[in-house]
Amino acid sequence: MTQPQPSPALVSAFAPSGTLRASINLGNPILANKDAASGEPVGVSIDLAREFARRLGVSVELVVFEKAAASVDAVKNEKADIGFFAVDPARSEGLRFTAPYVLIEGSYLVPEFSALTDNAQVDAPGHRISVGSGSAYDLFLTREIKQAEIVRLQGAGPALAALRAGEVEVAAGIRQLLEGEAARAPGVRVLPGRFMVIQQAMGTPASRGAEAQALLAAFVEEMKASGFVADALKRHRIEGAIVAP
Numbered sequence: 001m002t003q004p005q006p007s008p009a010l011v012s013a014f015a016p017s018g019t020l021r022a023s024i025n026l027g028n029p030i031l032a033n034k035d036a037a038s039g040e041p042v043g044v045s046i047d048l049a050r051e052f053a054r055r056l057g058v059s060v061e062l063v064v065f066e067k068a069a070a071s072v073d074a075v076k077n078e079k080a081d082i083g084f085f086a087v088d089p090a091r092s093e094g095l096r097f098t099a100p101y102v103l104i105e106g107s108y109l110v111p112e113f114s115a116l117t118d119n120a121q122v123d124a125p126g127h128r129i130s131v132g133s134g135s136a137y138d139l140f141l142t143r144e145i146k147q148a149e150i151v152r153l154q155g156a157g158p159a160l161a162a163l164r165a166g167e168v169e170v171a172a173g174i175r176q177l178l179e180g181e182a183a184r185a186p187g188v189r190v191l192p193g194r195f196m197v198i199q200q201a202m203g204t205p206a207s208r209g210a211e212a213q214a215l216l217a218a219f220v221e222e223m224k225a226s227g228f229v230a231d232a233l234k235r236h237r238i239e240g241a242i243v244a245p
Contacts, residue, residue: 006056006215013212014081014204015058022049023083024064025071027132027155029177030104030241031084031200032064044102044232045084048202051228052082052219067155069134078205082216086136087199096206096213098220100199100244101229105175106137108191109163109182116170119195123148128168130159136198137172144195163188174198176240199244 006014014020024032024041032043041062053060063080065071075083076094086104087097108129110116122129125147131138133152141150151168153159160181163171171178178190204216223229229243 010211010215011056011058013208014056014215015053016081019059019061020049020053020056020082021061021063021080022046022053023071023074023080024049024062025066025068025084026064027067027071027135028104028174028200029180030102030174030238033236043236044229044238047232047235048084048101048223048229049082051223052216055219067132067134068136072134072203075203075205078207081204081208083203085201085203087201088136088139090139090142091203094206095203096208097201097203098213098217100201101220101224102200102233102241103244104198104200104241105194106140106172106196106198107175107178107194109160109171109173109178109188110169110191111163111166112187112189114169114189116191119191119193122170122191122195127170129170129172130162130168131172132156132159135173137174137196140196141172174240176238179240200241 024045026032031045032041035042041064049060063074071083072085072091074080108122123145127148128151129148130151130153132155156173156177159171162168182188182190202216202220224243
């Protein structure tokens with residue numbers, strides 16, 4: 001059911017400047033990409049940001065970042081009003097998350113002739129795992145990996161390049177991105193299955209208050225139930241992600 005028009009006070013809580021600033025992370029291609037023709041950001045997160053701004057009756061400004069950590073910090077530091085993040089306890093300070101709207105698999109990429117055949121074999125002495133610093137899978141693996149070494153690099157691109165260069169034994173990342181890398185050029189393969197499920201949610205600064213958090217949470221539930229999220233995934237030809245229950 002469509003939510004009623006928010007009160008002026010609630011609109012002001014989300015967009016105190018009169019414009020809704022949406023933090024967009026181009027480091028996650030399932031949620032956002034640059035349009036090949038125009039160079040403008042496009043994707044599921046952009047569609048959700050525009051629709052939420054429309055509901056508030058304000059314009060939207062896309063504040064674009066190349067990696068997750070910077071996108072999160074923008075909302076935490078109130079340089080943006082909403083954002084699109086993987087839910088993680090390490091990010092909870094200063095942020096309030098909705099329920100997830102999309103689920104994404106985190107997987108491993110290895111050299112084609114690596115002896116590794118299973119995710120469980122990755123956490124072993126002598127193994128180096130490259131990750132995009134501050135990404136959801138970095139935060140998860142930081143807690144879970146006990147024996148392998150995590151090599152933190154500035155985004156997914158450098159993490160994949162490190163594997164190609166033989167600087168690490170494994171690269172961790174979003175499954176769709178890794179499958180794209182394996183298809184792009186020979187020499188690497190994705191291990192079967194996943195090591196985590198990444199829960200993608202919307203978030204807003206904690207300072208905006210409980211009523212604002214409730215409105216954003218209700219918006220996400222409506223976008224899932226109405227088919228908006230599913231339609232956006234299909235429209236942007238996104239594979240490897242499902243609408244969260």
